[in-house]
Amino acid sequence: MISAETRGVFAIAPTPFMPGGALDVASLGRMTERYAGYGVDGLTILGIMGEAQKLEPEESLAVVREVVAHAGSLPVVVGVSAPGFAAMKRLSNAAMEMGAAGVMMTPPAAMRTDDQIAGWFAQAVAQIGTDVPFVLQDHPTATGVVMSTNVIRRVVEENPSCVMLKHEDWPGLEKISTIRRWQKQGDMRDLSILCGNGALFLDLEMGRGADGAMTGYAFPEMLRRVVDLAPRDRDAAQDIFDAHLPLLRYEHQPGVGLAVRKRILARRGFIAHADLRAPDAPCSEAACAEIDYLLERLAARDPGCGL
Template identity: 70%
Template sequence: MISHRTKGVFAITPTPFKPDGALDLASLRPMTEWYLERKVDGLTILGILGEAQKLLPEESEAVVREIVAAAAGKSVIVGVSAPGFVAMRSLALKSMEFGAAGVMMTPPAAMRTDEQIAGWVRNAVRAIGEDIPFVLQDHPTATGVVMAPRVIRQIVEEIPSCVMLKHEDWPGLEKLTALRRWQQQGEMRPISILCGNGGMFLDFEMQRGADGAMTGYAFPEMLRRVVDLSEHDDGAASDIFDAHLPLLRYEQQAGVGLAVRKYILKQRGAIAHDALRTPGPSLSEEARDEVERLLRRLAARDPDCGSTS
């Protein structure tokens, strides 16, 4: 189970599809093994990168079942956010039955005020079960839900099953510092904080007290090295991060970013096809050329993890 002590690198995985849009079940085990070979501490599935909103309930369950079985005991966190609590409860319970380490959820866009946000989380926890450890995802650029630090503190203090924050506010460094300061002063109980946003601010986030990364960047080896080096050599961590920054920036494009990641992951052998389930963008010939140029540049600057193999 995940806990407030969970640290390291959790790779957010895509959901592989065939060119005709069918779920590519056969790719789930080799994809999982590919990530494990890159020494991640765990996987997070059925998030935004996983195109969870495009899956049927039985497809979501199949993805969880196959990946948890292939994860060889590594922690798997399952995104269960949905418009209604009935669907969230069903997937959360199935996920834990299959052996997941916890679930991740975030309030929907309609939640605007502090009380609405905290109230939604309380009700969601009642629905899925107060014994299931969960990750509170704070991703306002994607959801439109703005969680002030005080709201996060309120949720953490009120709900023991909230053991982790997926921090991906932008800008969010001051929020991260505020939460850690409250913990140090005994004004908020300890909580694990793993950071997303494609890894765009990982170097500074680690320096501000993050416990690691939870994102879908196509080179999890970089995330691993930056997180590990940040414990004793910020300079070396920043050097590696800087080598990847042009590709990180390119992956971060709204709309097309997922197609970029899937293209690279296919090139690297993580998935068999780079197809997105419709509706979803595809890369133009010009975009593919730009990605290939960035990959060559990365290989020259960081040969230890800059290849597509």
Template identity: 65%
Template sequence: MSARLDATASGVYAIAATPFRPDGALDWDSLDRLTDFYLACGATGLTILGIMGEAPKLEPEESLEVARRVIARAGAVPVVVGVSAPGFSAMRRLARGVMDLGAAGVMIAPTPQLRTDDSIAGYFAGAVEAVGEDVPWVLQDYPLTLTVQMTPGLIRRIVEAHPSCVMLKHEDWPGLEKISALRRFQSEGSMRALSILTGNGALFLDFEMERGADGAMTGYAFPDMLADVVKLSGAGRRDEAHDLFDAHLPLIRYEQQQGVGLAVRKYVLMKRGAIASDAQRKPGSALTPAARAEVDYLLARLARHDPRAAF
């Protein structure tokens, strides 16, 4: 069991895929292997049952079993569990269940229909009341998918209202100025300390680190590269961090395509030996032969600069 999540969290929290067999059944052996893979790649934490983890496709009992298995296998490495749900009762059930299993915290995203600052703040107040003020949680800011716009001022309002909010998963795009604004709030004393980990498939990680991010929370299929970039940036080795990041950028960009991103990610994870199948539970997308050939080409080019891509 890991310690509870707090505002000092940093490094790479890998957004974990959920492995399925071709028939749609959960692949428990691959789940164990994938957990080991993330840890071997240098992940400082794991985030499971997120959007890219196909969480809405799981039955409630399956979600708890996935959490139980990953938390037990991760040991001291903190596991954050996505508990976003249309209703607070389902959110509470999953949140309390995974915390009892030893999760470090939960992640909560706003529901897509929210539009005003007051409605967004009110939603998170209700969510905190539902899961319990004792549960550390991550505020997911992902307007490109969730269509909910949160300004730096609104994020500060939510953070200050709820001490149990200890991390922001920052996925705004463009979002570099938002990171700078939040860090400015902290430096001037108008907002308490907050861990900021970034998503968007790591598309902007190189400069996000320079703007004050504490690391990445995303599912790019080379979490070992993400860990290296975070460490190099933290050590002030700017050119080395950018050189490594730039070598991966064509594959990162390809993976960011709407609708096929998870298929690309699972295909690469399968090629890396982390999962047995790149299957998604229905409804889901699959790569065409042409797309697989393109990913293979990108991997071959990447292998010239990073041997981890040579399969």
């Protein structure tokens, strides 16, 4: 199970599809084993990168089943966010029965005030069970839900099963510092903080006290090296991060970023096809050429990147 002591790198995994849009079940096992081979500490599935909103309920269960079966000892976190609690409860219960290590959830866009946000989490926990450890996903640029540090502390204190913050606010470095200050002062209980945002600020987030990364950048071994080096050799970690920054920036484009990431993961053998499920489209010919150029540059600047 994940806990407040969870550290390291959790790779956000995509959902692989066939060219016609069918779920590519065969790629799920290979993808999971490939991530494990690059030294991640865990996997997170059925998030925004996993195109979870495009899946049928039975497809979501199939993804969980295959990934958990191939993950071995790696903990798997399952995104269960949905407009209604019935779907969340079903997926959460099934995922935990299959061997998931916890779930990740965030409120729908209609939740605006602190009371609404805190109330939503209380209801969600009542539905999925107080014994299910969960990740509070704070990703306002994608969800439209703005969570202050005060409401995050309130959710954490009111729900002991909240063991991790997936920090994806932007700008959000001060949020990490505030939470860590409260914890040091004894004003907030311990909480694992893993950071997303495509790792675009991972170098600085580690300096603010983050415990690692939970994101889908197509080079998990870069995340591994930066997270491991940051506490003891900031300059070495920064050198690795700097070499990847042009590609990180390119991957972070709204709307096309997932297509970029899937193309790179397909090229690296994580998944068989770079296809997204409709209505999203793959990279254009021009984008593919730009990706190839950036990968060539990356291979020259960071020979250990795995290309």
